[in-house]
Amino acid sequence: MYAIFEDGSRQYRVEPGSTVKIDFREAQLGQRLELPKVLLLSTGADTVIGRPLVEGARVLAEVIDFPRVKTLTQRLRRRKASRRLKGHTQPHVKVKITHILNAGEATPAEEPKPARSEAAPAPAAS
Secondary structure (H helix, E strand, C coil): CCCEEEEEEEEECCCCCCCCEEEEECCCCCCCEEEECEEEECCCCCECCCCCCCCCCEEEEEECCCCCCEHHHHHHHEECEEEEEEEEEEEEEEEEEEEEEEEECCCCCCCCCCCCCCCCCCCCCC
16 A cells, blocks of 8 residues: 655655655644545555545654754865855654555544553662
């Protein structure tokens, strides 16, 4: 099963369990995102192509990281003692695809995260 969805004028082909880097949005680590602009949905035997979107289909993802890449641009004119160095940092959100849902499918309940067990007390010195 795979889907092609659109986010910020780019298209991504994803499968459950894959990770993808999408445009930045305000979110918390571990937060679930819903990406509703599904252009194509394939379930193996059946492929649905949207016109332009597949009605009711959506991709569910979980935020796992906020990677940043610094790009440096340097401009140098020879023999003129002229240099320019510019930097740009583009923020992204790295997400893990958890579910691909077709039209009419219910959103699965979030799995409870395991509770943190308290550390065992240190043995008493004798």
